[in-house]
Amino acid sequence: MSSLTPLNHLIARFAQQVPIRASSLIVTLYGDAIEPHGGTVWLGSLIRLLEPMGINERLIRTSIFRLTKENWLTAEKVGRRSYYSLTGTGRRRFDKAFKRVYSATQPAWDGAWCLVLLTQLAAPLRKAVREELEWQGFGAVAPTVLASPRIERGDLNTTLADLGALDDTIVFETTAQDVLASRALRLQVKESWNIEELAAHYSEFIQLFRPLWQALRERESLDPEESFLARTLLIHEYRKLLLRDPQLPDELLPGDWEGRAARQLARNIYRLVCAPAEAWLNTVMETADGPLPEAGESFYRRFGGLR
Template sequence: MNKLHCIEELVDEFKSQRPIRGGSLIITIYGDAISPRGGTVWLGSLIKLLEPLGLNQRLVRTSIFRLTKDGWLTSTQVGRRSFYSLTDTGRRRFESAFRRIYAELYPEWDGKWDMVLTTQLDNELRKVVKKELEWLGFGNIAPSVMAHPMADMNELNGTLQELCVQNDVIHMASELVGSQTSAPLKELVHECWNLEKLSQDYQEFLQRFRPILRAVEAEQELDPEQCFQLRTLLIHHYRRVLLRDPQLPEKLLPADWAGTSARVLCRNIYRLIQKGAEQYLSDTQETADGPLPEPAPRFYTRFGGL
């Protein structure tokens, strides 16, 4: 079983960056690999999993401590072993963030918009709400008016409740009259969302991972450890770009939108390596009851079906 040089290069690139953001990579691994398999893992096996990716024991322990302090994880002691699980809040955060990664491409748009008016908030709270809504993909279309054409109602309502402003903002639904592809509408999108920078980031993702897809397709038997490493870094890179993507309807996006090609590329690589990656997780990761449980059925619905 040969190891692919292009995957070794990808790992070396990640290991050479400074600083290595251990918490961010651990979030990727929990969201992509641990969450669908029960959400709990022994710290010792997690340390061994992360070491080849450049995270030493001290960095892993420090990152886990911070994630626990921030409410993502909780620990259980069994003898001398520590097992870390997702908290209920952490699980909701993961599901909210990672739902975008594996969801279907561009559902049909009905021309409706959600608008949130923050005129009744004080300046400091308005800034906080604006930042959180931008995280959900909303654009600032006018002073104190945030809008999105395909907002996730569960995410929006949950965010407004967490900020305790659900009774202090005005949430309105509007419907577009006329063409969904008019020049003024495209101009508004261009002004309110920085799609040019996002497109450049997607292009960089394509340039980095297209050669890897070709190499993986040409290999008959893939090394399970490399499958896991590639899957982790693939989702880690893709997540960092995608979570800045406002997820606008296809009709509002520029022609030849790079985000579409990036999604297809990520899906194709993921499908080829997921079996080997799951085998490696089963062989190396432990819970208090033994090996990781098998992935939940929803795991196999990722990217429209694995």
């Protein structure tokens, strides 16, 4: 048990989930900690890292097997030990899922929109495209029309091609506007993206992690294992929020948008625990070649800079 009461609360909250989301936490661990250090780790290291979260060895092994079967991970045997790495497909999934988590700021918005019309798609494919694009931040402004103020056209075309819908989907892009957010547009955004529900989730995140931030700040020195556990749970919960967040421009959000405070809190905690957490990872994690490789330079650019 940790000496930090707020951290114990967060660990207990995670462990009491039914069912416990071990596979999801392993995804977080790979994206946050293992991928920056080369992407490969011994199974025994994973077990030692995750058992303090309330996940027993059997569940960890089962979850790793499931992620391997789903083509997230691939295994390599060296003697009696198994080492797990991201597959190429898994790495692309990680990049997509974690791209927004550590970004420093959003680019300025010029008022342009991307509109996707699904009218020419058969009903089952229309449903699949809508679900995938909503996951990527699109909102429904009409039953068969999706809109996004932020989308890379190349990413959109790749998604539509992967779903077999590229040739039968109509895509429009509007020009930049001087008036970025009229009253009518703000009301439409509120309807299409369910902003109030997302704000409630951000508020809950702040209530969960603010006590941890306060407790960490009071410490003269931070325990490496506690720092690792805090960092992992922080990113796990924050990542789940960002998967729901369409990352709308500030012009379309309320002035008291809770997402801003949540991001600042996540950034503050991460910067505080990063170094001791890295020390713990270097102690526990092993690759087939021995010690953990140093994290790449891109790791230290997270949240606008960790150094």
